[in-house]
Amino acid sequence: MTATSTVTDSAGLSVYNANAKKGTGKSEMGQADFLTLLTAQMQYQDPFAPVDNSEMVSQMATITNSSGIAEMNATLKSLAANLGGSRLGDAASWIGKAMLVQSNVAVPDSAGSYAGQITLAGASDAVSIDLVDGDGNVVRTIDLGAQDAGATASFYWDGKDDTGASVASSALQVKVNGGTTSQVATWATIAAVQSPADGSSSKLITALGSYSPSDAISLM
Numbered sequence: 001m002t003a004t005s006t007v008t009d010s011a012g013l014s015v016y017n018a019n020a021k022k023g024t025g026k027s028e029m030g031q032a033d034f035l036t037l038l039t040a041q042m043q044y045q046d047p048f049a050p051v052d053n054s055e056m057v058s059q060m061a062t063i064t065n066s067s068g069i070a071e072m073n074a075t076l077k078s079l080a081a082n083l084g085g086s087r088l089g090d091a092a093s094w095i096g097k098a099m100l101v102q103s104n105v106a107v108p109d110s111a112g113s114y115a116g117q118i119t120l121a122g123a124s125d126a127v128s129i130d131l132v133d134g135d136g137n138v139v140r141t142i143d144l145g146a147q148d149a150g151a152t153a154s155f156y157w158d159g160k161d162d163t164g165a166s167v168a169s170s171a172l173q174v175k176v177n178g179g180t181t182s183q184v185a186t187w188a189t190i191a192a193v194q195s196p197a198d199g200s201s202s203k204l205i206t207a208l209g210s211y212s213p214s215d216a217i218s219l220m
Contacts, residue, residue, distance in 0.1 A: 094204060098187045099211070100218040104174045106131060106186040107207040112159035112166055114140075116174060116186035123149040124179035131157060131172040139168050147179060171207070185217055 098109060106114040114131060127144040142155045161167045174184055188206035195202045203210040 092193050094190045094213070094219065095193060096190065098189050098220045099204065099206065099216040100185050100187050100220070101206075101208065101211055101215050102183060102217065103186045103188075103208050104184045105171050105208060106174050107171045107188055108159055108169060109187065109189050112169060113156065114159060114168070114172060114186075115154070115156045116184070117152055117154040118144075118174075118176055118181050118185075119152045119183040120147045120149060121180040121182040123147065127153065127179040128177045129155050130175040130177060131168070132175055133168070133170065133172055139172060150182075187220070 106116055108114055125146050127147045129142045129144065130138045131140045133139050140157050142157060144153045144155065147153055159166055159168045174186065188208045190204050190206055192205040193202055194205055194210065201212050204213060
C-alpha cells in the first residue's frame with residue numbers, strides 16, 4: 001500500500017508531504033483491465049444519455065481481438081521454441097552424412113576408414129597418433145610431425161595394412177603421443193535421428209553414440 005502525498009499538521013490542516021512515496025500504475029493493460037473499465041462505464045453512465053450500442057459493440061470487439069492476438073502470440077512462441085529446440089527437420093537431412101564430434105574413440109565409416117583431428121595445447125617437434133584396439137594393441141601409428149601450439153591436425157587411416165588387407169573394423173581408441181591436446185575429435189556417420197516423445201531435442205544416432213545437432217563440430 002502506498003503512502004499518501006499529504007499529512008495533517010498540529011492545526012488540523014492538510015499539507016503536502018514531499019517524502020511520501022507515490023504509487024505507480026501498470027505499464028500494460030490486459031483483458032481483465034478492459035472488462036473492468038467497461039463495467040465501470042456501464043455502471044456510472046448517465047441514464048438519460050446511455051452508451052451508444054455501436055460504440056459498445058466496438059469496445060467488445062476490441063477486447064476480443066486483444067485476447068485472440070495474445071493467445072496467438074503465445075502459441076507461435078511455443079511452436080517456435082519447439083522447432084528451434086528439436087531441429088528435427090534439419091537433423092533428418094543429416095542422415096548418411098558424417099559429423100565431427102569430440103571423442104577419443106574412432107569408428108570406421110562405410111568404407112572402413114578412420115578419421116579425426118586433434119588440437120594441440122602446446123608446440124611439439126614430433127606428434128603421432130596410435131590407434132589402439134580393445135586388447136590394448138596398437139593397430140596403426142600415424143605420424144603428424146611438428147605442430148605449433150593451437151594447431152589443428154587431421155589424421156586418416158583406410159583401415160588396411162601395407163599389403164592392402166583390412167586389419168580393423170571395430171572402434172579404436174585415439175592415443176596422442178609427443179604433445180598435449182586441448183581437443184580430440186573423430187568423424188562418425190549419422191545412421192538415424194531420434195525424436196524423443198517428451199518433446200526434448202532430437203538426437204543424432206552414430207556408432208559413437210547419440211548426439212545433439214549442436215554437438216557437431218563440422219558436417220561432411
